[in-house]
Amino acid sequence: MKKSIIVASILSAFSIGSLTGISFSKAELERSTQEHNVMSTNWFQTSAENKALQIQIYNQATKELAETMKKRKENEKLVNKPSKPAAVVLDIDETILDNSPDTAWSIKNNTSYPQGWDKWIRMAKAELIPGAKDFLLAAKKMNVDIFYITNRSEKTRNDTIRNMKLHHLPNVDSNHLFFKTDTGQKGPRQDEIAKTHDIVMLVGDNTNDLSDIFYRADLKTRKENVDKIAKELGVKYIQLPNPMYGDWEDAIYQYKMRKTDDEKAMDRYNSLQPMN
Numbered sequence: 001m002k003k004s005i006i007v008a009s010i011l012s013a014f015s016i017g018s019l020t021g022i023s024f025s026k027a028e029l030e031r032s033t034q035e036h037n038v039m040s041t042n043w044f045q046t047s048a049e050n051k052a053l054q055i056q057i058y059n060q061a062t063k064e065l066a067e068t069m070k071k072r073k074e075n076e077k078l079v080n081k082p083s084k085p086a087a088v089v090l091d092i093d094e095t096i097l098d099n100s101p102d103t104a105w106s107i108k109n110n111t112s113y114p115q116g117w118d119k120w121i122r123m124a125k126a127e128l129i130p131g132a133k134d135f136l137l138a139a140k141k142m143n144v145d146i147f148y149i150t151n152r153s154e155k156t157r158n159d160t161i162r163n164m165k166l167h168h169l170p171n172v173d174s175n176h177l178f179f180k181t182d183t184g185q186k187g188p189r190q191d192e193i194a195k196t197h198d199i200v201m202l203v204g205d206n207t208n209d210l211s212d213i214f215y216r217a218d219l220k221t222r223k224e225n226v227d228k229i230a231k232e233l234g235v236k237y238i239q240l241p242n243p244m245y246g247d248w249e250d251a252i253y254q255y256k257m258r259k260t261d262d263e264k265a266m267d268r269y270n271s272l273q274p275m276n
């Protein structure tokens, strides 16, 4: 992506007033700084493969949770002592709620997060990730306490609750919802829950939702750390797909999110691993 082309294109776009998001020509697509996200958003929004994968993951998680609860009961009998209540901890965005319309809006308006995000949250109309609600209701039936840890900001609390209640999800209350603190690291909030509960399962689209060992880790370390939890993946740690954004992308930019669009594009190209 050449800077001169982008600058000329943006100037031209403004001159014809076409950055409205209403129409979207081929020329606009070529100059969109978000063009790289078209395929991932297409896949997320339109593919049967994504829907199948999401349902498959939640189906499997339900089975594993039932198995874990069965083992816990057997163990309680064996030691003749009740254990702490079991808890499942889930992320919200792209784990429970589908915010891909916000990403699609960003592409069409040639802008990026956080532009548009607040407006989207206030609309409180995100649909559910397929499989999520069935899993939550099954967990509730198994007497597992459900907690949500999100990196949405505290100021989104009311709108987030409104959106989740729209779908009649369980445990949507202040005791079970943890918003972003002064850090996006989720470990400290998981520790809070672990004071009173046994966290038997963590679900998220970002590895950072599963364990702090991934927090701000570089690309190589992130993959190496998957090996550290490999035996518990699909059992305790449930990973959902998100090709649109995530720490996997931030790591490509060395977490320097203030890089320019050109610098980020260069980082993406440089992280490709072609045959040689």
Ligand SMILES: [Mg+2]
Residues within 6 Å of the ligand: 091, 092, 093, 094, 095, 204, 205, 206
């Ligand atoms: Mg998420």
